[in-house]
Amino acid sequence: MRVPFRKSSHVDRQRKALEKARRLSSRTGRSLRLMPPEGVPIDLRLASLSQRFGAQLTDFAVTLFLAIIIVMLFAYALGSFGPLLRVIAALxxxxxxxxxxxxxxLAWNGRTLAKRWLGMRVVSVNGRSLSPHQVVVRNIMKEVEFFAPLTYLIAGGSIHWSLTLFALLWIIVLLIVPWRSKRNQRIGDIIANTAVILDPKPVLMPDLANSSAAAVSPGQAQLPLKFSFTTEQLDHYGRLELQVLEKVLRAPVNSSASSKTKQEAYMADIVVRISQKIAYTDHVRPSEHRDFLSAFYKAQREYLESRKLFGDTREDKFFREKGI
Amino acid sequence: MNKSRTASDLMRSSRFRREREDDWARLAVLTSQVEKSGLASLTFEESQALATLYRQAMNSLSLAREISLDQALLNYLESLCTRAYLTVYAPRESIIGVTARFFRSSAPQAVRRSWLMILVAALLMAAGGVSAFLLMQSDTNWYYAFVPSGLSGGRGPEASADFLRQVLQEENKAGAGSLAAFSTSLFAHNTQVSIFSFALGIIACVPSGFLMFYNGGVLGAFFAVHDAKGLAWELFGWLSIHGVTELTAIIMAAAGGFRLGVAFLFPGNVTRAKALRDAGRDAVKLAILAAIMLVVAGLLEGFGRQLITDFTARVAIGWGIGALWLAWFLFGGRRNSRADLE
Structure with missing residues (x-):
């Protein structure tokens, strides 16, 4: 059944938003939108709770190591392991x-040693640079949130058992906060208005729309002419499908035979589905599947981009109800 | 739709990319250089270029979002811009600078701004002390309600006057080991009280207030025990040398907690989160101050009290250092605050 193209009905928009949210969350985990002073919003990937726990554990080991070294120096200087040393160790x-x-x-722009090793950093949620105050607050709160009750639990509450229970509850409640938080923030992060993100790694991939030389051997220089598409044929898909196709084309060619045939079968499947959908009548030989797809990608992208310039943004194939 | 793709005939988004690619690559190089060896490693021209290239890249990102459907390009630009943004907007203050500013002006200013909370905390502690002292006059068993066993070091109502005097004079050599352990536990106790009275201040001030009262109670009960044996004045000297600093530290921590609690209870015309954040600026400074004072007190306790047994010297050192703290709080950072206003 053919449903006429609607600009964006209310239900459609809702459905789209829902789908988009699901896609985003499944692909990259939680993300954080920052607004730098330049006014161009950027999306950052938040560090997951397990990653943060790992970093915390590593930092804990580092500080413990440092403390042991200092205490050993003291022990060396004092020449004894008296009770005074116990005081020094605790201090x-x-x-x-x-x-x-x-x-x-402060020194490494929001990264402790462990965060450096694990590729994470602290950023200010308000889009400005991290201030010393924020750094101090989030770390003092860490002391209040976890270390103080933890030390209390380990050292043993001498005053009353109810205080031990209280410390335990305290830790549990404060562990729930980052788990329930939208930005994986613990209380210290919320008060300091900071979040921990994964360091982005910029890698510039070749442009699929003008690097046909990479996929095509020199002898076939006229190859882009081989497949041509009419405007009607390009009227079926939107941004989402285009970018899925991009992903398929960018996937590295596997070296092992079994996964290579798998990949080829996958591509053949896509070629069949696209041909059916856009009513492309010419037969595409198996050896030309990749060329066909990249030619279609280029044509589709150019078409959609020019539509977009005219204010006609097509998020996905919503004006047809049948799947690919 | 079917064109041969020579350089002049690329699609718009590809041309866009080709024109800017080199600048992006340069920005990436500069950014990773700064990440590795710091902003100081750049020459003047390079740091100028960093700022310009960063703005250009931001511009490219915003444009690319409009005109390009190339996901890989968008991802790249987003990562590049984020990286450059984090480099350009890195904290500019050095650790030494921050520390110096804290001691020179921001700590005493925070103390002066929180004078009311400090007064309340001190009064609560005094009230705890007085009431414990009075209760002890009627029934010495109150002692056990106030002083945890680990803290007393055998100095209960049943202890002899000689024993108490020996402890105060550090003459009880047999107990020297236990005394050190006692100092540790006292120190740990005070640190805990400080941390909790700061942290719990946020719960509407009540637990912090209670802790102040209780801590005062410990002190009052202690005094009552010694007073009964006519040793109150000696205890005063024994406590003075570190107690002045230590008790002030606890009061500062509680005052920090009170600032948070008051912000939570009476946020005024802003949201509670905002009020908490604003109050947090001073509260954190008070907490750091409390930590520093606790360390000083710990040093005084660990070394000073054991080396100096003369009563007058103890009192003089203890209250002398107290006077220094007071002078710092009262006069530190005065000129700066005036300069800020102008």
Whole structure:
């Protein structure tokens, strides 16, 4: 059944928004939209809770290591392991943590040693640079949130059992906060208005629309002429389908035989579906599947981009009800 | 639809990319250089170029979102811009600069702004002390309600006057080990009280207030025990050397908690989150101050109290350092705040 193309009915828009949200969340995990002073919003990938836990554990080991070194130096200087050393050890470990986090995050732009190793960093949610105040707040709150009750639990609450229970509850509640938070923020992050993101790695892939030379051997220079599409044929798909096709074309060619045949079968399937959908009558030989798809990609992209310039943005194939 | 693709006849988004590609690559190089060896490693021209290229890349990103459907290009530009943005808007303050500013002006200013909360915390502690002292006059068993066993070090109502005096004079050599352990537990106790009174301030101030009262109670009960044996004045000297600093630290931490709690209870014309954030600026400074004072107190306790046993010297050192703290709070960063206003 053919449904006439609607600009955007209310139901459609809702459905689209829902689908888009689902796609985004399944592809990259949670993301954070920042607004830099330049006024161009950028989306960042938030670090997952397990990644953050890993970084925290690593940093904990680092600070413990530092504290042990300092205490050993003291022990060497004092020449004994008296009770005074116990005081020093307790003090050192307590007073090395916050300064360590604050100093590293200030010096390396929101990265402690572990965050550097694991490719994460702290950013300010308001889009400005991270201020010393924010760094201090989020790390002092870390002390209040986790370390203080944890030390209390381990060192043993001498006052009353109810306080031990309270400390336990405290930790549990404060662990739930980042889990339920939209931006994976713990309380310290919320108060300091910061979030932890994954470092983006910019990799510029070749442009599929003008790198046909990469896919085509020199002898077939006139190949782009081989497949041609009419405007009607390009009227079926939208942005989403185009970008899925892009993904397929960009997938690295597998070296192992079995996955190569799998990939080829997949591509053949796509060729068949596209040909059916756009009523492309010429037969496409199996050896030409990739060329056909990249030719279609170029034509489709050029068409959609020019439509977009005229204000006709096509998010996906919503004006037909049948699948590909 | 079917064109041969020579350079002049590329589709619009490909031309867009080809014209700007080199600048993007240059920005990527500069960015990774800054990430590796810092902004100081750039020459003047390079840092100028970084700023310009960053703005151009931002511009490209916003344009590409409009005209290009090439997902790989959009992803690349987004990552590049994010990276460059994080480089350009990195914190510009050095650790030394921040620390110096804290000691020179921001800490004493925060203390002065929170004078009311500090007064309330101090009064609560005093009230706890006085009431515990009075309760002890009627029934010495109140002692056990106030002082946790780990904290007393055997100095209960049943202890002899000689024992108490020996502890105060650090003469009880047999107990030297246990005394050190006692200092540790006292220190841990005070640190815990500080952390909790700061953290719990956010729950409408009540737990912090209670902690202040309770801590004052410990002190009052202690005094009552010694007073009964006529040793109150000696205890005063024993406590003075580190207690002045330590108790002030606890009061500062509680005052920080009170600032948060008050912001939570009475946010005024802003949202609670905003009020908390604003109050947090001073509260955090008070917390850091409390931590520093606790360390100083710990040093005084660990070394000073054991080395100096003379009563007058103890009092003089303890209150002398207290006077120094007070002078810092009262006069630190005065000129700066005036300069800020002008």
């Amino acid at each position: 050192t470990f307590f007073f090395i943590r916050v300064p360590y986090y604050v100093a590293t995050e």
